[in-house]
Amino acid sequence: MTNGEQKYYSAEELAEKWENNQVALPKIPFFLINLYQFIMPLVVVLFFIALVIWIYDYFQIYMWIQILLGPIVFMCSFFLLIWSMSKFCRLLNAYYDKKSPPREGLYSREFDHKNVVDPAVHYYHLRGFMYKWPVWVSKKSMFPWMVNFVLRDMAGxxxxxxxxxxxxxxxxxxxxxxxxxxxxxxxxxxxxxxxxxxxxxxxxxxxxxxxxxxxxxxxxxxxxxxxxxxxxxxxxxxxxxxxxxxxxxxxxxxxxxxxxxxxxxxDLLPERFQKQWEKKKLEMEGKLKN
The missing domain is CATH 2.160.10.10 (Hexapeptide repeat proteins)
Structure with missing residues (x-):
């Protein structure tokens, strides 16, 4: 193996190498990512809610109208939360890209007792951890279609x-x-x-x-x-x-x-289900013609 080349281990070598070893990844960077992802979008949402309250007060909106507008304000706040999550993660991802641009390839996941040896794998771990929270929130929200936007916007x-x-x-x-x-x-x-x-x-x-x-x-x-x-x-x-x-x-x-x-x-279905499907398809085609 020449200088600068990575060493790749077979399954048997890895089993022997790590039989009695443990890995402890640094906790602080992941904690800071969580803090950043939670606080920054929340600040944007709180600012939006404060703006809505100011508009209500300035224009002296009746209470019953405020109640009727409540669900719309809630949905806008949720939408803004997901959008701002994606934007702030995109900013953090731009910083990570300068440190270690993501690229395709084969990486050796060799560890010491504190972290992975290859910095590219370290930033791969950080990016993967960062992506998961906005993706989960968008998928489980009332706007599940926003997962496509989040994956495009923050992860390219x-x-x-x-x-x-x-x-x-x-x-x-x-x-x-x-x-x-x-x-x-x-x-x-x-x-x-x-x-x-x-x-x-x-x-x-x-x-x-x-x-x-x-x-x-x-x-x-x-x-x-x-x-x-x-x-x-x-x-x-x-x-x-x-x-x-x-x-x-x-x-x-x-x-x-x-x-x-x-x-x-x-074609993978049992014959009786195939017949039901063919019958249903003919009915649908007939409705379309009419």
């Missing part, structure tokens, strides 16, 4: 305005999600993976092209691509650097996901 993901995220495990960074594409409920899409608890870290972009679909409970690993007009069936798995094309079939299924004779998801 390429997400088309017509892309759909269900209640899924979202990709925090390095994602390219196209027009009409969808990640359904319970699916997992990730641009990073750790090979065992102390293994190497892989970071690679994941791509869903136009009208590509990752169905429910399917898993998409780093470096994978689903080409346009192609669907991956439920409970399927796409390993690292896997590419799904539509040359042979527009529907793939399995572990790992591969070409199949199935035309679509409904």
């Amino acid at each position: 993901n390429q997400i088309h305005k017509n892309f759909y995220y269900g209640d899924a495990y979202v990709c925090l960074e390095f994602s390219d999600l196209g027009d009409g594409a969808a990640v359904e409920n319970g699916a997992v899409i990730s641009s990073h993976v750790v090979d065992s608890i102390f293994g190497n870290l892989t970071v690679k972009k994941v791509t869903l092209e136009k009208n590509a679909v990752l169905n429910t409970t399917a898993v998409m690993a780093p470096g994978t691509t689903i080409e346009q007009n192609t669907a991956v069936g439920p409970r399927s798995f796409l390993p690292k650097n896997w590419k799904i094309t539509s040359e042979k079939s527009e529907f793939t299924y399995g572990i790992p996901a591969k070409y199949s004779d199935y035309r679509n998801f409904f």
